[in-house]
Amino acid sequence: MRLLDTSPIFMTKFSDLGLSPQILSALSAKGYDTPTPIQAQAIPALLEGRDLCGIAQTGTGKTAAFALPSIMRLTANPKPRPPGSCRMLVLSPTRELAAQIAQSFEDYSKGQRLSVGVVFGGVPINRQIRMCGAGLDVLVATPGRLMDLIDQRALNLRHVEIFVLDEADQMLDLGFIHALKAIDKLLPKQRQSLFFSATMPKTIAELGARFLNDPVQVSVTPVSSTAERVDQYVTYVNQPEKQALLTIVLKNEPIERALVFSRTKHGADRIVKHLAAAGVRSAAIHGNKSQNARTDALDAFKRGEIKILVATDIAARGIDVSGVSHVFNFDLPNVPEQYVHRIGRTARAGAAGIAVSFCAGEEKGWLRDIQKLTGVTLQTAPLPADFASKAAALPKPSRQPEAPRGGHGHGRRDDAAPGDKRRFQPRRPKGVGTHKGGVRRTGAR
Numbered sequence: 001m002r003l004l005d006t007s008p009i010f011m012t013k014f015s016d017l018g019l020s021p022q023i024l025s026a027l028s029a030k031g032y033d034t035p036t037p038i039q040a041q042a043i044p045a046l047l048e049g050r051d052l053c054g055i056a057q058t059g060t061g062k063t064a065a066f067a068l069p070s071i072m073r074l075t076a077n078p079k080p081r082p083p084g085s086c087r088m089l090v091l092s093p094t095r096e097l098a099a100q101i102a103q104s105f106e107d108y109s110k111g112q113r114l115s116v117g118v119v120f121g122g123v124p125i126n127r128q129i130r131m132c133g134a135g136l137d138v139l140v141a142t143p144g145r146l147m148d149l150i151d152q153r154a155l156n157l158r159h160v161e162i163f164v165l166d167e168a169d170q171m172l173d174l175g176f177i178h179a180l181k182a183i184d185k186l187l188p189k190q191r192q193s194l195f196f197s198a199t200m201p202k203t204i205a206e207l208g209a210r211f212l213n214d215p216v217q218v219s220v221t222p223v224s225s226t227a228e229r230v231d232q233y234v235t236y237v238n239q240p241e242k243q244a245l246l247t248i249v250l251k252n253e254p255i256e257r258a259l260v261f262s263r264t265k266h267g268a269d270r271i272v273k274h275l276a277a278a279g280v281r282s283a284a285i286h287g288n289k290s291q292n293a294r295t296d297a298l299d300a301f302k303r304g305e306i307k308i309l310v311a312t313d314i315a316a317r318g319i320d321v322s323g324v325s326h327v328f329n330f331d332l333p334n335v336p337e338q339y340v341h342r343i344g345r346t347a348r349a350g351a352a353g354i355a356v357s358f359c360a361g362e363e364k365g366w367l368r369d370i371q372k373l374t375g376v377t378l379q380t381a382p383l384p385a386d387f388a389s390k391a392a393a394l395p396k397p398s399r400q401p402e403a404p405r406g407g408h409g410h411g412r413r414d415d416a417a418p419g420d421k422r423r424f425q426p427r428r429p430k431g432v433g434t435h436k437g438g439v440r441r442t443g444a445r
Contacts, residue, residue: 036061051215081135093170095120122291129154143179168197234378239360244391256325263331277397282308329357336373
């Protein structure tokens with residue numbers, strides 16, 4: 001395995017990387033001129049047809065790193081699309097991230113005859129069966145729904161030329177190891193494979209060895225490093241007092257847009273209910289929400305219609321929103337690397353950010369692990385003045401159960417392990433091409 005040098009490089013423009021005029025035009029239309037480190041290092045190797053192992057966190061630009069050279073390869077060598085197959089397969093751990101990747105492929109391939117589809121659970125499968133039946137150039141999928149389609153003989157992987165496994169560490173955390181091994185057996189031996197993970201412990205390296213052949217390795221932004229422009233604070237508080245603390249801070253501090261991380265799905269819903277009672281508008285995003293509810297909440301957050309989004313770690317993997325000024329760790333993560341992922345949601349694109357962690361007594365060991373990993377000692381932020389009286393004055397949420405917005409999704413939840421049989425009923429998604437399990441064909445109407 002050849003490890004690429006991550007020291008400063010001299011290629012500073014996308015035009016230096018050997019990309020086609022069509023792709024350069026699409027990048028220019030989006031205002032992209034300078035590649036990120038992983039793009040500058042990975043694109044030349046991928047254009048040579050090499051397999052690649054990339055160690056990179058979310059937000060480093062890795063989607064473009066694999067999308068741009070892949071689009072070039074597919075469009076330079078157009079082929080008929082055999083029914084029930086795809087030429088490129090991208091696996092993503094969560095629905096939101098899958099939709100985001102598919103949208104990037106559409107943006108970068110504008111004006112070219114490339115069909116892009118995305119499939120995930122939480123929406124009806126019949127539309128996805130019809131989409132796959134027509135054949136695709138690029139299919140972005142979550143493992144659970146991909147296996148559903150394969151089991152129903154709606155899709156085969158015999159014609160895959162390029163395979164991408166994204167966020168491999170999260171795939172393992174979600175229990176997808178058996179699905180990944182099954183998919184590996186269905187892929188052609190002759191293919192280009194790309195493997196991305198934020199961390200590379202032994203188990204991830206062993207998984208990569210199954211898919212990769214003599215790969216180039218690119219490593220950027222070590223997971224132990226945190227964003228330099230993020231001011232990091234910790235407030236020591238008893239667990240039952242965390243909700244009042246969050247509500248008081250959100251009501252009184254100037255916050256442009258904030259992500260609040262809860263360890264559990266029920267905890268996220270509880271936070272939203274308490275904030276609503278206090279007049280603070282927010283929304284929750286997690287695996288028990290229908291796909292429509294998750295998409296609506298994320299879209300409203302992106303548009304600025306709501307300024308507070310409460311998320312679990314898994315659901316947050318697909319959130320790439322500019323302008324997040326604050327990250328609140330309502331619950332500290334018990335895996336220190338997850339802390340780095342969380343606070344990396346702020347201070348993007350040169351902006352500054354603030355990360356605030358609420359630490360209960362039983363979480364102090366996790367805080368020590370975080371500080372040891374990052375090499376940063378969090379600054380202590382005291383409780384607000386008159387905290388007890390302010391907390392006592394907060395209104396309580398109604399005990400009346402809230403009707404779920406848009407119902408519940410059905411199908412395998414893609415942020416749960418395969419084999420989870422809980423089923424939900426969603427609203428029917430809007431038309432094909434909206435990335436609610438649909439397809440858009442760019443340049444091929």
